[in-house]
Amino acid sequence: MSNVIEKRPRDLLTVRDGLSHQALQALTRGEALIVRIPGFVSAGVCQLIARGLLRQGYDDYLNAPAVGRIGMSFFETGCKADVIDQYFATALPNIRLLRNACSPYQCPIDVFRCAVDEAWPSGASLQSLSGRKMFVGLSRNMRPGAPLLAHHDLFARLAPHDAEANDLLMQMAVNIYVNVPQHGGELMMWRDEITDAEFLRRRGDKYGMDIEPLGAPDIVVKPQTGDLILFNARKLHAVAPGAGSDRLTLSCFLGFRGDSHPLTFWS
Ligand SMILES: O=C(O)CCC(=O)C(=O)O
Ligand SMILES: [Fe+2]
Numbered sequence: 001m002s003n004v005i006e007k008r009p010r011d012l013l014t015v016r017d018g019l020s021h022q023a024l025q026a027l028t029r030g031e032a033l034i035v036r037i038p039g040f041v042s043a044g045v046c047q048l049i050a051r052g053l054l055r056q057g058y059d060d061y062l063n064a065p066a067v068g069r070i071g072m073s074f075f076e077t078g079c080k081a082d083v084i085d086q087y088f089a090t091a092l093p094n095i096r097l098l099r100n101a102c103s104p105y106q107c108p109i110d111v112f113r114c115a116v117d118e119a120w121p122s123g124a125s126l127q128s129l130s131g132r133k134m135f136v137g138l139s140r141n142m143r144p145g146a147p148l149l150a151h152h153d154l155f156a157r158l159a160p161h162d163a164e165a166n167d168l169l170m171q172m173a174v175n176i177y178v179n180v181p182q183h184g185g186e187l188m189m190w191r192d193e194i195t196d197a198e199f200l201r202r203r204g205d206k207y208g209m210d211i212e213p214l215g216a217p218d219i220v221v222k223p224q225t226g227d228l229i230l231f232n233a234r235k236l237h238a239v240a241p242g243a244g245s246d247r248l249t250l251s252c253f254l255g256f257r258g259d260s261h262p263l264t265f266w267s
Contacts, residue, residue, distance in 0.1 A: 009033050011219045019115045019228065024263075027172055028256045033189060033232055034221055040176060040228035041108045047225075049102050050179045050248050056101040058141040064207040067148060068141030068246075071098060073267055074134065074158055075207075091135035098137045098250070108176045109137035109250050112228065113265055116254065120263050127255060127266035129162050138267035142247040144181065148239035149208025150188075153253065154196055155266075164264075170256040173233035175249045177223040181242030187229065188217035190236040199236075211238050230254065 013032035015023045019040070026032040041049070058068030062076045062083070071094040077083040099107045113136070116124040127134045142148060153173060159165035175187075188211070194202075203209050214236070223229055231237065233253065255264040 007031075012036060012221055014038065019112075019119055021119050021121065024116070024120060024230075027230055027232060028170055028259075030232075033191070033219060033235060034187070035230045036221065036223075037228040037230075038224060039226050040112070041178070041226045043225050045105050046178045049105055049108070052101045052103070052105075053139050053141075053178065053248055054246070056097065058139070061207075064149075066143070066146045068143065070094075070101065070139040071135055071137060071267060073138050074155075075153070077158060079158060079160075087135065088129075088132045091133055094135050095137060098139060101139075107137065107250070108178075108228075109252060112174065112176065112252075116263055116265075122260055122262045124254075124263040124265065127164065127264040129159060129164055134266035136252045136265045136267050138251050139178075140247075140249045140251060142185065142239055142242060142249075144243050144245065145241050147211060147241045149203075149206060150190070150211050150214055150236050150238035151203070151208035152193070152196075152199060152236050153233035155253070155255065157196055167257055168255045169258060171233045172230050172254040172256065173237070173251070174228070174230050174254050175223070175251045177225055177227045177229070177247075177249055179246060179248040180223050180225050181244045181247055183243040184240045185223065185242035185247040186240040187221045187223060187231070188238045188240060189219040189221075189231065190214060191218040192236075193234055194236065208238065209236075211240075214238075 010032045012034045014036045061067045072087050155165040252267045
């Protein structure tokens with residue numbers, strides 16, 4: 001008879017002493033679904049960076065109308081060769097654009113990249129795809145009233161023939177919350193995973209699935225300004241519409257390929 005007790009992952013782990021190896025391992029070992037690090041950026045600096053981002057200005061996603069962004073998400077390429085070329089041509093210029101938008105403050109994604117490299121024994125670096133450096137640090141603007149539809153994020157779907165996109169053991173989503181509306185804007189997550197084929201069928205011609213028919217989410221987290229939140233992006237997740245002000249984030253993915261492999265960053 002087995003005396004192994006199956007342990008359900010903790011829904012949310014709040015870490016108050018900053019990003020650490022243990023905090024990252026809680027996710028990679030499946031011990032937590034969401035890790036929250038409060039105060040990664042101070043509220044005062046967030047306010048100033050928010051101004052810089054809004055001054056820079058947001059364009060809508062090519063394939064997700066009503067979601068504003070600075071920089072391009074690899075998700076927008078949708079396996080189209082010309083959009084993939086556009087993504088790589090703008091990757092490094094867009095990293096610099098975001099850095100300038102945050103200036104004279106440090107771009108929080110740059111600080112995050114250093115902190116992960118320092119915390120993870122095998123280090124961490126910017127993801128390349130077939131020798132081309134990817135973009136990292138996408139800023140999203142969810143305007144009042146706009147939800148982010150339910151979805152999971154899967155690198156391999158977007159680069160089915162690239163080895164670097166097909167050897168991930170986990171894809172973590174990373175968000176730094178630069179401005180959070182007073183009401184709404186919660187991150188919602190469902191514990192059950194669905195296959196990508198089922199996801200693509202159920203989302204139809206939209207980028208994600210409507211939230212209502214999914215029923216109540218298993219986990220709801222209201223981010224606070226300055227939070228760094230990491231989660232397992234393979235779980236269905238969505239963002240509730242906010243009210244009052246824009247919901248501004250800086251984001252990336254973090255790829256895990258095993259304890260002795262470097263982590264990688266991309267957007
Ligand atoms: O903005 C958020 O809280 C989550 C956005 C998201 O879907 C992601 O980072 O993968
Ligand atoms: Fe996502």
